[in-house]
Amino acid sequence: MTTPAEAVQTFTDALARRDVDAAMAVTASRVSVTVHPFGLYEKDAAVLRSVLADLVRAFPDLMISVSRVITTGDVVTVLLKAEGTQADGYAGAINTEKHLDIDQAWRFVIADGSITEVTAYWCQAQLYRRLAVKRYDQIAIA
Amino acid sequence: MTGVIQHPRTAEAAAEVVAGFFDRYGAHDVEGMTDLCSMNADISYVPVELWGKQRVLRGDGKVRTVGKPLWAGLIASFPDLTVTVHTIAGNDEGDVVAQVDIGGTQQRPWGLIAPAGRHYREPHLFVFQVGTDLLIDSITAYWNDASISQQLGHQEVD
Numbered sequence: 001m002t003t004p005a006e007a008v009q010t011f012t013d014a015l016a017r018r019d020v021d022a023a024m025a026v027t028a029s030r031v032s033v034t035v036h037p038f039g040l041y042e043k044d045a046a047v048l049r050s051v052l053a054d055l056v057r058a059f060p061d062l063m064i065s066v067s068r069v070i071t072t073g074d075v076v077t078v079l080l081k082a083e084g085t086q087a088d089g090y091a092g093a094i095n096t097e098k099h100l101d102i103d104q105a106w107r108f109v110i111a112d113g114s115i116t117e118v119t120a121y122w123c124q125a126q127l128y129r130r131l132a133v134k135r136y137d138q139i140a141i142a
Numbered sequence: 143m144t145g146v147i148q149h150p151r152t153a154e155a156a157a158e159v160v161a162g163f164f165d166r167y168g169a170h171d172v173e174g175m176t177d178l179c180s181m182n183a184d185i186s187y188v189p190v191e192l193w194g195k196q197r198v199l200r201g202d203g204k205v206r207t208v209g210k211p212l213w214a215g216l217i218a219s220f221p222d223l224t225v226t227v228h229t230i231a232g233n234d235e236g237d238v239v240a241q242v243d244i245g246g247t248q249q250r251p252w253g254l255i256a257p258a259g260r261h262y263r264e265p266h267l268f269v270f271q272v273g274t275d276l277l278i279d280s281i282t283a284y285w286n287d288a289s290i291s292q293q294l295g296h297q298e299v300d
Contacts, residue, residue, distance in 0.1 A: 036265050036285075036286050036289070037286045037288070037289070039289075068269075070233070070237045070239055070269065071233060072153070072231035072232055072233045072237065072238075072239055073231060073233075075229075075231050075239065077239045077267075077269065079269065079282070103188045103284070104284070105267045105269070105284040107239065107241070107267060119241070119267075121265070121266075121267045121284035121285065121286070122284065122286070123188065123189035123284070123285065123286050123287045123288065124286050124287075124288035124289065125189065125286070125287040125288040125291065125299060125300075126189060126191065126287075127288075128288060128299045129191075129193070129299055129300075133299050134298070134299055135297050135298055135299060136288060136291065136292050136297045136298075136299060137297045
């Protein structure tokens with residue numbers, strides 16, 4: 001039986017390899033997805049797949065460094081840093097080939113070895129600052 | 143013989159300490175929040191970074207020197223500040239993770255944001271380490287500062 005920590009490690013290891021399919025393999029089809037920086041609140045694996053795929057596409061040299069994994073029952077919280085060089089538009093920001101490094105927290109709920117809930121926290125102000133965005137109401141103008 | 147009765151640090155006890163911390167936060171009791179932290183407790187408010195010409199000030203340091211001014215400043219700028227706890231979960235190692243909404247109506251400047259009487263409410267994730275003495279040894283928090291700025295009518299990415 002896969003433990004909650006093992007399921008999440010499979011997910012984060014896969015993301016670190018930029019392997020979206022492998023990350024989604026441990027995710028329930030009706031996974032609840034909350035990505036606060038994007039204002040995303042959905043219950044659909046396709047939404048999570050799209051979030052991960054966009055990240056990997058925009059930052060093809062993406063590096064994920066996990067600093068802490070905290071297991072509290074069937075909830076696993078991962079603190080990580082995402083780094084990469086922008087190579088395509090991301091979150092509305094045009095590609096200016098800037099380097100991104102951003103600390104994030106991902107909270108997972110696991111049931112029967114599958115991830116049933118994902119909630120992601122990071123600061124979009126930090127992200128836009130690194131991607132040379134100047135105004136929230138003009139994100140595509142660098 | 144006299145002595146202090148020490149409760150064991152269980153997951154429940156650690157979570158209770160954190161629940162007490164947020165009760166005091168909601169009551170705007172900064173001293174009370176600090177009293178629940180060890181003397182040398184660390185704080186890392188990850189989104190806090192103020193970019194100057196030569197250096198970046200970050201929200202990292204000690205509860206007593208960085209945390210207290212941040213909490214007191216937030217409460218002063220948002221006098222009706224509310225703290226809504228959604229989940230608190232701990233483990234026997236003293237790790238506690240909490241999902242909390244913080245919000246309020248701006249009455250005084252907050253960072254570079256001038257007051258316009260606007261309201262914000264933002265989800266936060268807090269990660270605590272509670273020591274064996276049931277005092278908080280570290281606080282790390284994540285939230286989206288861009289959302290707060292936009293809710294308050296501030297469109298510049300400072």
